[in-house]
Amino acid sequence: MFTHAEPLTGDVSTTRKGVPAYAWVVFVLTVGLLLSDYMSRQVLNAVFPMLKAAWHLSDTRLGSLSSVVALMVGVLTFPLSVLADRWGRVKSIVLMAAMWSLATLGCALATNYGEMLLARAFVGIGEAAYGSVGIAVVLSIFPARLRATLTAAFMAGGAFGSVLGMALGGAVAAHFGWRAAFGAMAALGIMLVVFYRFAITEKRLAPLQPANVGRQAQGAGVCMSLRTLIQGLFSTKSVVCAYVGSGIHLLVPAAVWAWMPSFLNRYYGMPAGKAAMGAAVFVLATAFGMVVCGNLADRLSKHARERKWSTAVAFCLICFVLLTIGFRMPAGPAQLVVIGAGMFFCAGATGPSGAMVANLTPPSIHASAFATLTLANNLLGLAPAAVLTGIVADRIGLLGALQLVPFAPLVAAVAFFIGKRNYGVDLDRLSALREQAGS
Template structure:
């Protein structure tokens, strides 16, 4: 096992000593959290701003709903597919440096979207946005999960995963407002620049030292093939992670469908101008952002004595999500009543995001947390976030948008089933890594420390 050290800020290695302390000083941990949250926030502004621009793009380029949905889905597909190799590098080479490179890439790609002249060019530019975002969520989750004490993990990740929803809120709202004043292409330039500044500041964040999977064995380090076999063998034996991946993906089909198509639905069926529809949809996403933190804290508290109870709690919340949205889009209501039902559904639909990440970190070996989180990200992006927008677009082209949005939430019922199955292996998987010890890495060479910066 790794030997724990006492740094200048006090004892380190909370998971090994079980003293509930942070891996390094609270100031450094919360600085790392704030910076990672900020980058995730602008990540989703860049990713989701396009949904409020759908009416403008559809009108100017005469696109189908399937094509519009693909402009959202392509980012998720690239993020999911590219996340594993990026996370493998991050787990071996360092998480902070990887995050800085990714943030610069996606910010420049977002800015490039404003110079596109047709659908194909915009599609490619959006794909490059995904290239920049590959692995960011998984690497950020690994960093936060390891710096914070285990008792605060679900709450911290619940708050962290409010960032995508909050970023989506601002992206949707800004997209409509900027497009109304300066044209839809200008929106990409406005939201792309802040990520470049944050990437530079992220160099101040403290990383943690990479932990060997098998400290007393040299087998895994003899070759790249041996290392990969050891890593993925470790993850494959963690059955809780695999079932949680499938359940999280199913729930995110519902979430991504609502995030992507609600502005267009309000525009088409309730006659709202694009800017007003974007603001109304942003309210639903904002409710989801608040609920993400709320459910992360509530579920974490409910399962404090018996951590595996997080899984049946998620199952119940997923069923509630499905019922509310099916009722909202499956019946005939006034615009006001239907919107209130949609807002209520928005309060439940983001329930899984932070809690799922916390469950995954509970059962993944610290030496491969970035990679394990990338597996979760792969499922969530490719089989969840990517599926929702384009599947809804396909169903909309055949049945109409309202019927499509009434059917999609049934995926949340599948999520509920998978979470119950995952509960059976949680205790055994968590016990397997309970004695692993951790230590904080030195500050990034050539930079001042976070204690100096804040």
């Protein structure tokens, strides 16, 4: 099936014993830009009440301002990731970050819904391939044994960025207005772009990558036919299940992050600034949960490769139970505690999903593989979450809409369970194909 011979690492660690200090510098700076990415994306949620009052917007229109970003990411992540492999990942990262920062500045200058929607669309275009290209850069310079942990930590950077975007954006908006909140996020992004541009280069990354991975990762987009690329991306049932399960289970954090400030504003009587700060706590719970769950998945699967799937199923089921109970409880501290516990597990399958995608695809197409994962994450979960919740909320109220959201991880658990049943056979088959190609 593959026309090239290269390692499909599965759950086996690389032979590199230590991790160079510069690798951690790359990780920190790449996550730093991811923080800016999500700060620019989620600052909008902090000012939902202000925009609703200023422009008399319906919940559907408010939700569309959030969902259009994820929609652009979903539609463009794959083609832009392939272009990044051809043009250069570092240069692409710098260009993308500059675009979303300038588009966020455009949000600050918008005078009506149409202008804001256009600016938000360009935020999405800028962010489209960052997640897939960024994580491909990180995974290329670290041992395979750390994949679930690194993937979870990297993706958790999005949650932490959401916290900062909502909390800082809400605080700035409360004192200086919603336009200043967007302006602050834009300024931070531009500063990080300049720093990243001078600190990280393809030339400095090359010595940290295994020789075959470094060459192939940069040449894959040029040398590999589209048919071979598609075969590598969708070669097994289990990798398809990883894409689908990951995308569907992320509908929960996307919906709750987008609407929690409004939930606290409407049902707890909190002013916009305080509601944004309160909602940030739930996003923070998700971020810590992603890291803890990813690390737990790596630890539990050291000697049993299928356990990553089992942990993904468990995290989804726990989230379903806790949030189903939480959103049906009466308003009060107990309700918020149960919802917070559910949010801790709501993105717990992110790390295992990313590790499975990396294990089931060749290193030379990891940027494209993570682009496909990002596509699934956005089209199945992140993009429709806010706007669908808004549409339902216009009909049965926001609380009723949020009570339906927890059923998404139940569906994701089924996908992960199917993936688990096929995983061992798929890994063995891919290893046999690799040996065949190498002989």
